[in-house]
Amino acid sequence: MTTFMGYERADGSVGVRNHVVILSTVSCANPVVQHIAQGAPGAVPIIHAHGCGRKPEKPIHRDTLIGYGTHPNVYATIIVSLGCESIPVQEIIDGIKAKRPTEVLVIQDCGTVKTTEKGIELAKKFLAEAAQVERKEFPVSKLMLATQCGGSDALSGMTANPTIGRLTDWLVGEGGSSVITESTEMIGTTPVLARRAVDDKVREDITRVIADAQKHAVEILGPNAARAIAPGNIAGGMTTIQEKSLGCIRKGGTVPLSEVVAYGQKPTRSGLIVMDGPGYDGESLSGLTMMGCQIMTFSTGRGTPMGVPVMPVIKLASNDQLYARMEDDMDFNAGRLVSTNMTFEEAGDELIDLFLRVVNGEPTKAEKNDQNGVVCLYTYSAPF
Amino acid sequence: MEMVFKQVMIMDDKDNVAVALHPIAEITRVTLPDGRVILSAEPIPQAHKIAIHPIAKGEAVIRYGENIGYATKDIAQGELVHVHNLDAVEGM
Numbered sequence: 323m324t325t326f327m328g329y330e331r332a333d334g335s336v337g338v339r340n341h342v343v344i345l346s347t348v349s350c351a352n353p354v355v356q357h358i359a360q361g362a363p364g365a366v367p368i369i370h371a372h373g374c375g376r377k378p379e380k381p382i383h384r385d386t387l388i389g390y391g392t393h394p395n396v397y398a399t400i401i402v403s404l405g406c407e408s409i410p411v412q413e414i415i416d417g418i419k420a421k422r423p424t425e426v427l428v429i430q431d432c433g434t435v436k437t438t439e440k441g442i443e444l445a446k447k448f449l450a451e452a453a454q455v456e457r458k459e460f461p462v463s464k465l466m467l468a469t470q471c472g473g474s475d476a477l478s479g480m481t482a483n484p485t486i487g488r489l490t491d492w493l494v495g496e497g498g499s500s501v502i503t504e505s506t507e508m509i510g511t512t513p514v515l516a517r518r519a520v521d522d523k524v525r526e527d528i529t530r531v532i533a534d535a536q537k538h539a540v541e542i543l544g545p546n547a548a549r550a551i552a553p554g555n556i557a558g559g560m561t562t563i564q565e566k567s568l569g570c571i572r573k574g575g576t577v578p579l580s581e582v583v584a585y586g587q588k589p590t591r592s593g594l595i596v597m598d599g600p601g602y603d604g605e606s607l608s609g610l611t612m613m614g615c616q617i618m619t620f621s622t623g624r625g626t627p628m629g630v631p632v633m634p635v636i637k638l639a640s641n642d643q644l645y646a647r648m649e650d651d652m653d654f655n656a657g658r659l660v661s662t663n664m665t666f667e668e669a670g671d672e673l674i675d676l677f678l679r680v681v682n683g684e685p686t687k688a689e690k691n692d693q694n695g696v697v698c699l700y701t702y703s704a705p706f
Numbered sequence: 707m708e709m710v711f712k713q714v715m716i717m718d719d720k721d722n723v724a725v726a727l728h729p730i731a732e733i734t735r736v737t738l739p740d741g742r743v744i745l746s747a748e749p750i751p752q753a754h755k756i757a758i759h760p761i762a763k764g765e766a767v768i769r770y771g772e773n774i775g776y777a778t779k780d781i782a783q784g785e786l787v788h789v790h791n792l793d794a795v796e797g798m
């Protein structure tokens with residue numbers, strides 16, 4: 323049994339970081355959130371562009387913000403509300419308060435200057451408390467790994483994704499979980515994933531999720547969707563959507579498929595999980611955060627620097643050229659599988675070692691460089 | 707330092723194509739990971755596929771151990787496998 327030193331939470335989850343989060347309920351509160359975080363070094367601002375003007379997504383935005391505020395890597399949360407926003411603030415407060423030490427500030431009660439001052443004071447108090455919390459030993463079965471690819475190239479599916487697949491196989495073998503998502507990038511892989519499903523229910527779920535993604539792709543791209551991959555992909559050597567998708571799902575290794583969950587939903591089983599979710603990285607990352615993954619591996623061929631405010635993200639470069647260009651942003655060079663005699667077994671072992679160092683506290687490049695930015699909330703309707 | 711130069715990568719034992727890691731010229735010996743040597747029939751651009759076995763018209767093209775499409779004409783060992791001789795699996 324492999325163990326790591328993590329942070330125990332009252333709700334039974336275990337974190338690999340111990341963040342104090344300053345959470346904006348609506349975009350109007352973003353500047354105050356940023357100023358509080360600037361005044362309390364170490365606090366993590368969560369800012370986003372929504373919170374009003376979108377009716378259909380209200381429940382998903384509420385749940386996403388609760389997901390950030392109660393994430394396993396979060397010690398305490400300060401909620402910053404404007405006061406008149408349409409997102410159900412009380413439900414967000416109740417949802418976060420049930421699981422984490424929480425403070426609430428309303429800008430319309432006393433203005434931005436006083437709210438910022440109060441916020442800095444509260445954040446410093448929480449940061450001091452958080453610094454007193456000691457890590458405890460837990461089995462890695464407590465961990466759920468998020469896997470993502472973005473800015474992919476022809477080598478992503480040949481070097482970086484299969485290396486992540488090795489980490490998935492190892493972690494699931496230890497009793498932990500790994501999540502693959504980006505439903506559009508599973509089109510064409512139904513027979514492969516259905517064959518790996520642990521039972522009929524999961525087989526039906528994965529078949530439905532991919533059929534829905536395919537139906538959506540055909541609506542947008544027309545009946546030739548199977549051939550309609552980007553021209554850049556075809557020039558890069560790709561042929562069919564199956565070929566591209568098979569490279570994508572390599573992040574899920576070779577283990578059985580335990581469960582299929584909706585966007586941001588927490589799984590009830592451990593093992594390999596599919597989250598039904600969008601291909602757009604920003605929205606995908608919020609879903610993976612909301613479901614409670616504590617750490618992420620992110621493969622890229624062109625170079626995507628983005629991180630997640632509450633989660634360490636390990637960046638894998640698929641090729642040597644990218645690693646040389648963006649070494650400041652890349653944690654692992656999977657291009658060595660092409661340029662040297664490195665085997666998949668060696669690459670997998672090296673990634674497992676890196677994963678263990680990161681869950682024990684070693685910062686990733688995205689953490690060191692503060693590549694958190696603005697959180698994306700899932701949107702599909704037009705604003706009013 | 708020893709220069710290492712892998713020519714192609716094969717993702718699964720069942721695959722009937724390999725992927726060129728660097729551009730391969732016409733009529734060049736290509737050493738496969740298992741040590742077998744085949745001859746390229748035409749130039750293979752980087753990240754494109756080369757047939758490592760003959761693939762008959764209508765037969766599945768296998769990569770990652772899975773069917774990625776069907777040969778639309780007979781493909782000889784060493785030939786480029788791309789959208790000119792491979793089409794999508796029906797209905798995806």
